[in-house]
Amino acid sequence: MKLAIPKERPDGETRVAASPETVKKFVGLGVDVVIETGAGDAAALPDTVFTEAGAKIGASLEETLKDADLVFKVRGPSDEELGLMKQGAVLAATLNPYDNKDRLKTYADKGITTFAMELMPRITRAQSMDILSSQSNLAGYKAVVNAAAHYSRAFPMMMTAAGTIAAARCFVMGVGVAGLQAIATARRLGAVVSATDVRSATKEQVESLGASFVMVESEESGDAAGGYAKEMSEDYQRRQAELVASHIKKQDVVITTALIPGRPAPRLLTEEMVKTMKPGSIIVDLAAERGGNCELTEPGQIVRKHGVTIIGELNLAGQLATDASALYAKNLFNFIAPHLDKESGQLTIDWEDETVTGTALTREGRVIHPSFTEGGN
Template sequence: MAAETAGNPEQGSTGTAMVATVAAARERAQGERRVAITPETCRKFVAAGAKVVIERGAGNGAAVTDEAYEQAGATLLDDAGAVYAAADVLLCVQAPEAGSIACLREGAALVGLLAPQADPARAQAIQARGIVAFPLERLPRTTRAQAMDVLSSQAGMAGYKAVLIAAQLAPRFFPMLTTAAGTIRPSKVLVVGAGVAGLQAIATAKRLGAQVEGFDVRPETREQIESLGGRFLDLGVSAAGEGGYARQLTDEERAEQQRRLAEHLKGIDVVVCTAAVPGRPAPKIVTSAMVAGMRPGSVIVDLAAETGGNCELTRPGETVEAGGVAVSGPLNLASSGAVHASEMYARNLYNFALLFLADGRLVDGRIGFDWDDELLAKTVWPERNGDGTAAG
């Protein structure tokens, strides 16, 4: 695991316990404004006995000043390479490039949205340096893990922002208005997918005064949709399966579902698509023929754009027009709400790091990982054997 920590020679009475260094560098991915450590979590790490190292300017995109980090007890460094070299635990939002990973000390822990298998060079760098990587997209979705669930916390911000984008693109009001010029009917909004992002989108559209419907292939989401003031769109086809998961529809069922959805979309003003499965291409739900049947002036905002989109016409990172219908495929929406998104994300990472840094210290220069803890064992990449060695 981690070797002696440079710059933190504090030792316990036995001479073997050393302060662990938790670090975060400025995010280099284009458009990324979030930060993995906030002054709040910095103070918590310091209170737990750890040392915190931050690259100068790391919090600028999230409106966090260097002074705020210093007041929280962090050590600021000018060079990202020095931050990587000092880290026993590096916390990040998006995965560092392979060259940056090579700057980490052998056996350091790396925690964030890493997607190691999406980039062969990144995966090779992690394995070559013996990095103990925790891609939090692999975190089990259990009750105990809720406080560490970065996918849920960031999806909430994405769902909120998606509705604001839709409201901006739509050439109409969302709420009903009674004016001297007559009554303006409310916009009809359909949210496809009732996960965290979808439910937040439903709640936000409802607050803006729209008539809101929610659609999901899982019938058990009806109660959640209705609890937020939305109407559950029942297309007459149930995909209820075992264990709370949706089963695969038959060809006939899917055709009937598509026919009914196409007919329904003719009366919808705004569609927000949120159906996505981590690690897989997004399911195609809204076809080009459906878009052609929608009224001019309608809007589709596709949150699944990063994995191909739920709409056949979605172009990631662009807003296109097809027959008078605007189709927007925004990317990394959580970053557009960087202040609150960072606060939630940093708390998620802090809670996860406590699984192996409960007292903020190293023993004989090593982090103690409990591989009997399913949250660690099922999140780590590459997978580990019970003795901590890489499986396979």
Template sequence: MKIAILKERASGETRVAVTPETAKKFAALGCSVAVETGAGVIASITDDAYAEAGATVADAATCVKDADIVLGIQAPDVALLAGAKPGAWVAALFDPFTARERVDAYAAAGLEALSMEFMPRITRAQSMDVLSSQSNLAGYKAVLAAADAYGRAFPMMMTAAGTVQAARAFIMGVGVAGLQAIATARRLGAQVSATDVRSATKEQIQSLGAKAIFVENVAGIEGEGSGGYATEMSEEYQKAQAELISSHIAKQDIVITTALIPGRAAPRLVTDAQIATMKPGSVIFDLAVAQGGNVEGSKPDEVVIRHGVKIIGYANTPAALPADASALFARNHYNFLSAFWDKEAGRPVLDEEIGTAIRLTQSGKVVNERLAG
């Protein structure tokens, strides 16, 4: 069984899908691992480190030739996969809803596309969940970037020259990224508050020492979608939430927005009118900027100043931490394949639950129900 890893070619992508650590583990399963020359350089992994781990380091064509499985961060163009075995698996991020033409191309090429972002959020798949591992780092990085852009200190400081008040940080959306943002802002000494449309997150917010900001007296709005994701809210809830947020956001120094709905544009959480109520010098980090943005006027990889407020956001936040992001993503890949490893077959064999969830293409067809039509 040959596993190939190519250098990432997407703009701004710094991560790599396999590390020397996981290359050794794949070798222990009986796999041969081929890594494209220079694939890990930006993530601080040398070709020599891969070679020492037992991997073959070669050009892209050599790596892909006769490969049974190709592992990636962003799914590679089909043209790069010429020479892989018929029906080879490609496990990576496919962005299936907005990059449907790529999914169709994989089907036409007879490749089996496995979308890692479609990994179900169930207990046994937690160690395979790339969205969670990468969102955790993204939440951390968002707070650091906001702190760097903020022209004041985060913690309260009592000095002979007077007292510096602690920054007020507001986290909007309490998934994996939001929880890490709360924890990081607290560690930096900020006064932290947070909100979410899912009522179940209230206790999580409070357990991290932050103040929970929630809409009250709007019956029946729980916001809990399948797999733990948020869903779209009713008009009644959206109106009540907007009024609550408007009064709270005006007092904040730092706002981190993290809300995403799978398969849809990011919901608008902060309007221009709300930005106008914030103090000059305040900072908003929009973690959803690449999916359309939670904040009105935000732009990927640009600093936008509106009403004296800095609005920032990265097109690929985990890529700002390439070494750690690569290590976690690579472990997700290994945990995924090793969990289904069939010793007799000498290859992984997916079960119905996870296989059906993540498989996009098979035998020349698009087979995932979420892409039907």
């Protein structure tokens, strides 16, 4: 069986869907791994590290994808890549189906079996396959590092002969994987950290990291299926906005992480709230790719509004490309390896497996995921 790893071509995408570790493991299972030349350059993974692990290097995209049974990518395939894939090939990547529903028919018409890795169900067994968790963890860390780089003061309290410098106050909005890592990183840098989330169950996690928890007092639950947060009532949102507005005036750094799969990012920070923040404050909006949690966020840009620096950079995990690639590649390996026949090295997908049914978009010329078939969401 041939596994192909093309070079990622979208602007700003530095990751690659393979690592020397996963290449070695696939080769050990009898899989021929072909990686397009230069695919790992932006992640500090030159061709030599892959050849040493047992991979072959494809001199071109066409050579890499020719007759590939399995294709791993970070982003969804371009028309050119799709055109070079054979009928019946299996593709695993971040396919963003909620924003690209029309694209699913293209995959089906091509006869490609596709798996959207970001749809991995939030179950214990699938944690090692969860690309959202692995990449969000790095994004939460990088958000704090970037905030510190743009902040004109120090994060930790410092007592010097010339006077005392107060610790920075950091407020994290949304306590998922990214939020928890942001809290931990800000604490390690010496900031005084507080956090909020609509899910009351996150309070214990926040406090275990040494941060204080800020939440609207309500009987309304923000817990949704799969560990996600759900959209709250208008009354709750109004009360939350009032709470945030009063809290944010005292903060130096605000990191927002609130996302609901398949929907625009909820607006948590209005322009009026930003105006009340101290000059020199920083906002890092991790939801910029879906419009942003802050009203003034400009996706892909770093802007200064009302004396506040608003960081709306995309693909923060990609700024840590070596680690992000290694984790992403391991997620892919953990997903596919159980379906590889150890005798023949061939792919025999168990279509009853929860991780398969949760991520499969197309199969045998049809769109099969219930969320995207007729009558789906």
